[in-house]
């Protein structure tokens with residue numbers, strides 16, 4: 001674990017300049033036009049830095065949420081008046097992690113918290129600002145409050161030693177965030193959180209991380225009942241990937257070998273698990289990657305749904321219900337489609353909360369299905 005007491009080293013050459021005082025925007029590099037900028041929020045005692053190109057930084061700076069409620073640098077738990085339902089403690093072989101202090105029910109909000117660092121995932125910097133010297137990232141943290149910087153720099157660094165500490169920490173702890181209300185498949189953004197970034201990985205996780213763009217908070221919800229003392233985990237990898245692919249991904253991006261239950265099965269059970277996950281992946285891809293959902297029978301949909309359940313892939317189970325209901329609406333029995341949609345809604349409310357983008361999409365589907373149900377001639381394709 002990185003516990004190094006950190007002081008910001010001055011960059012080899014200081015390329016930054018103050019672009020605007022209010023909002024507080026710093027240009028990362030005066031030597032070239034279009035360099036990324038750092039926006040510090042809220043202005044004054046900044047506990048969030050947002051890093052992107054100037055138009056995006058100016059757009060985010062103008063969001064009303066920054067003036068309506070400033071959070072403190074500390075994390076906020078689901079119910080402010082009650083103690084958090086988890087504690088952070090050492091987990092053998094994993095560093096720190098979150099452990100349930102009491103029983104947590106499926107759907108419970110475990111923590112909601114603002115990131116300290118938020119950035120476009122891939123940014124163009126000058127050739128002399130590298131991961132190895134960390135100049136760009138150290139400069140980005142320069143105007144954060146002492147408290148925010150200290151909690152960020154206390155996070156784990158799993159990156160190899162040739163990387164500077166700061167990009168090492170940021171890369172180890174980043175989770176996907178969104179700056180648009182709707183998911184944008186063309187652009188990725190990441191954030192680092194004081195507490196959420198402590199959640200460890202499991203290939204059959206007990207919780208789900210979701211970024212609520214409207215409040216700019218990451219949220220962690222239990223997706224199944226979790227017992228007191230049990231570790232709270234999310235997945236860093238595609239849950240429906242087979243073991244070999246998950247292992248390869250986790251070693252390449254997070255530098256650890258996963259020894260969760262799903263990765264430590266006997267060879268026969270491992271084969272079975274991989275086959276089930278492959279079935280889940282193929283079905284989801286077949287439906288999601290087509291503009292028009294393909295014809296898939298209720299039997300096949302139900303079979304893969306069952307396999308997702310057997311694998312404990314709760315989020316994929318909900319996705320199959322939602323995607324399956326689209327297929328069933330088009331080709332089969334509308335009554336079953338409506339039932340699947342309602343089940344998907346109930347599950348997604350538990351997974352992502354009532355206000356999530358997915359729940360809104362499901363509500364749109366429910367409205368369409370209700371109209372179809374009373375249409376004089378059923379739609380036949």
Ligand SMILES: C[S@@+](CC[C@H](N)C(=O)[O-])C[C@H]1O[C@@H](n2cnc3c(N)ncnc32)[C@H](O)[C@@H]1O
Pocket residue numbers: 001093094095096097155156158172173174197198199200201202254255256257258259260
């Ligand atoms: C985002 S951090 C999670 C919190 C971290 N354990 C800590 O001490 O702050 C990610 C790092 O935690 C460790 N980690 C997470 N899940 C793990 C797992 N299932 N097995 C082993 N190490 C894990 C790895 O070092 C990984 O790069």
